Amino acid sequence: MSEQLTEKERKAQEQLAKVRHSMAHVMAEAVLEMFPTAQIAIGPAIENGFYYDFDLPRQLTNEDLDEITERMKKIIGQDKKFVRTVVSRDEARKRFSDQKYKLELLDAIPEDEEVSLYNQGGFTDLCRGPHVESTKELHADAFKLLSIAGAYWRGKETNPMLTRIYGTAWNNAKELRLYMEHLADIEKRDHRKLGKELDLFSLHEEAGPGLVYWHPRGARIRQQIENFWREEHYKNGYEIVYTPHVGKSWLWETSGHLGFYKDSMYPPMEMDNMDYYVKPMNCPFHIMIYQNSKRSYRDLPFRWCELGTVYRYEKAGALHGLMRVRGFTQDDAHLFVTPDQMDGEIREVLRFSLYMLHSFGFQEIKAYLSTRPEKAVGEQERWDAATEALRKAIEAEGLDYEVDNGGGAFYGPKIDLKIKDAIGREWQLSTVQFDFNMPERFKLTFVDKDGVEKRPYMIHRALLGSIERFFGVLVEHYAGAFPPWLAPEQVKIIPVGEAYFDYAKQLEGRLRQAGLRVSSDLGDDRMNAKIRNAQKLKTPYMLVIGEKEASGDLVAVRTRTGKQSTVSTGEFIKQVQEIVASKQQLE
RNA sequence: GCCAAAGUAGCUCAGCGGUAGAGCAGCUCACUCGUAAUGAGCAGGUCCUGGGUUCAAUUCCCAGCUUUGGCUCCA
Structure with missing residues (x-):
């Protein structure tokens, strides 16, 4: 199932990576021309482009x-030709004697590896390569x-802060234009x-950063998400x-959270000589x-x-719209299982997770299996068994991973699921994690068939x-x-004139009875303006x-995608109910 | 938390050492309308907060808060 590239595609990708990497060198040359005393650090090719880190004598501006x-x-x-030369360490050290970062990099190169330099005329960099043959292969446009x-x-974090310049580079002007359009699309979709624009939610710095206010329109969507979620969980x-929002400190001491994550927890409240922590x-x-x-x-x-709903103290600079907040609602679950049940339960959790993600319109899903780190709790056999259970589940579902x-x-292996959104970006949503730590710390037991008390396995999953982040992903x-x-709001009723306001209200009542989310625009705008307003709110149906x-007893239907038709009211209700029930998107 | 930029009306933004402006939204009035903006009028601002410089600060300087782009972090 994994993405197989043809030889040709692979070569094209390599070439583009070389172009980007070489661009980084060209940029470094340009920067050194402007700032001869600049210290240069590293400058790799990255997805869609490249960057180079510098230590500059002054701040950069956009004019720069x-x-x-x-x-x-x-x-x-x-x-200019990119010329590779292999040199001795001493030579390299001499060459970069005034470049402290390069010297540090040089020291990090293993003894048995060659030290290579790349030169394109006015600029030489310590670099493994590869690069293009000549700047001829780069495109100024x-x-x-x-x-x-x-x-x-x-x-x-403890090292000095450098100035990084990001750039994007492509094979030709058209590819660059397409990429810039892609960036514009990302901006248009920005959930913030x-x-x-759609009046879904807000954040209020004066009331506390990173805390989300759901407006009625956003709350409606959230209700749909949560209702569906609850139904499916019961099924x-x-x-x-x-459970409560706060708990005494012994809970968090026992769980280990205070030990590991105290800095990310809201500080305690004291009551009756006890410390309580927000969860x-x-x-x-x-x-x-x-x-x-x-x-x-x-x-x-x-x-x-x-x-x-949990609260975590996220660093100020890490906050980002709904994607990274300080108060959020996990769609959490904990499974307490016997060792025998582990395989089946994992498999079910994964299947359920995929079903939910598909229901929300995400078709492309990739799994990431994370195994035991150096520092870990729990015996090796349990890790092996759990990791195997996760792997088998992924393979049984035929997932690319x-x-x-x-x-x-440190407390257990996990599977993370990432979805691809409508414009190809990956977002991590689901996570299924084994926990060998909590059952131990809280000394959880169950009495087995043989009458002996044993430890259950615990699985965390979301x-x-x-919900906040998921909502942000959905919006984008x-x-x-x-x-x-x-x-x-599914339907907006737009009377052509005041004479039909009464009928509009009557129709609204009928649609609401049929379970549709509907309202009438009885303002004194002209019909065209009302359509425009409903359209801007991306209302699926305008009547x-x-x-x-x-x-x-007809309705003139205009969908937000611009399709128009006239059908009987009953027929319209039936059509919408079907589309809602099947969770289809409007075409 | 770190580096950088920004913060002016509900929103999007312009402006500036002599205490502010547009469009949209809001309100009022007129128009009574058939598939993406009817017109006119009115109202709306501690120019993020606190210091400093100055005869005078929204404007310049410093600090803080928040936001944005990254870095780090993300149980």
Whole structure:
């Protein structure tokens, strides 16, 4: 199932990576022309482009980017050859004696590896390559410098901050244009922008950053998501639980959260000489329910789910719209299972997860299997068994997957599912995680057939992740044009004139009785303006009502996609109900 | 948290060392309308907050808060 590239595609990709990497060198040359004392760090090719990190004598402005661009164009036009030479370490050290970052990189190259330099005339870089033969292969009209950003040297928070310049580069001007259009599309779909335009939600710095306010229209969508979620959980053998928002410190000490994540938790509140913490996770609470009685192997598995709102102190600079917030609702569940049940339960969780994601319109899904890291709790056999269970489940579902060796949490291996949205971006939504830690820490037991108390296995899982984030992804995926089953308002009734206001209200009542989300526009705008307003809100159906419709029990349907038709009111209701029931998108 | 940029009306933005402007939205009035904006009028602002410089600060400087783009982080 994995993406197989043909030889030709692979070569084309390699070439483009070389172009981008070489662009980075050209940019470095241009920057050194402008700032001869600049320290240069690294400059790789990345997805869609390249960057280079510099330590510069002053801050860069956008005008500087223009000048760098002009200089790069000049360099490209000179047909400079990229020449590779292998040198000794001493030579390299001499060459870069005034470049401290390069010296550091040089020291990091293993003894048995060659040290190679690439030169294109005025610029030599310590570099493994590969590069294009000559700047002839680069296209002055197919690159663009995009942004200036700060980046830690070697990505380490404690290291100095360098100036990074990002650029994009392509094979020709047309590809660049398409990419720039893609960026514009991303901007149009931005959930923060659409959230305002469609009046879905807001954030209020004065009331607390990273905390989401759901407006009626956003809340309608959320209700649809949650209702569907609850129904499906009951259908799939889960029980819904509700747990508190705060708990005494011993809970978080026992769970280990205070030890590992204290900095990311909201500070405690003191009451009756006790510290209470706002929950950053739901698991300890579900565990309290588990411990409420002695559990038998006959009771297991327990599948307890909760739309649990948690609070985490995210760093100020990390907040981003709905995607990264400080208060969010996990569509959480914890499964307490016997070792025998593990395989089957994992398989079911995965199947359920895929079903949910498909229901929301995500078809392309990829799995990531993360295995035991260096530092981990739990015996090796349990890790092996759990990891195998995860792998078997992925393979049974025929999912394309990658293994992230050592990428698991310290308490257990996990599967993450990433979806691809309408414009090809990946978002991680579902996660299924084994936990060898909590049952141990809370000393969970069940009495097995043989009368012996044993540890249950515990599985954490979230299908949508956080409702806030999932909602943000949905907004961007659909660009705000939600399929009718999710749309906050499905139908807008637009009378052609005041004479039909009464009929509009009557029709509205009838549609509402039929379960549709509908309202009438009885303002004093002209019909055209009303259509425009409904269209801007991406309302799926607009019903224009006048004499013909009122007298014939008809509706003139205009969909937001621009299709028009006239059908009987009954027929319209039936059609919409069908589309809603089948969760189809409007065509 | 770190680097950089930004913060002016509900929204999108212009402007500027002499205490502010547009479009849209809102309100009022007129128009009574057949598939993406009818017209006119009115109202709306501690120019993010706190200091400093200055005769005078929304404008310049400093600090803070928030947002944006990255970096780091993300149980």
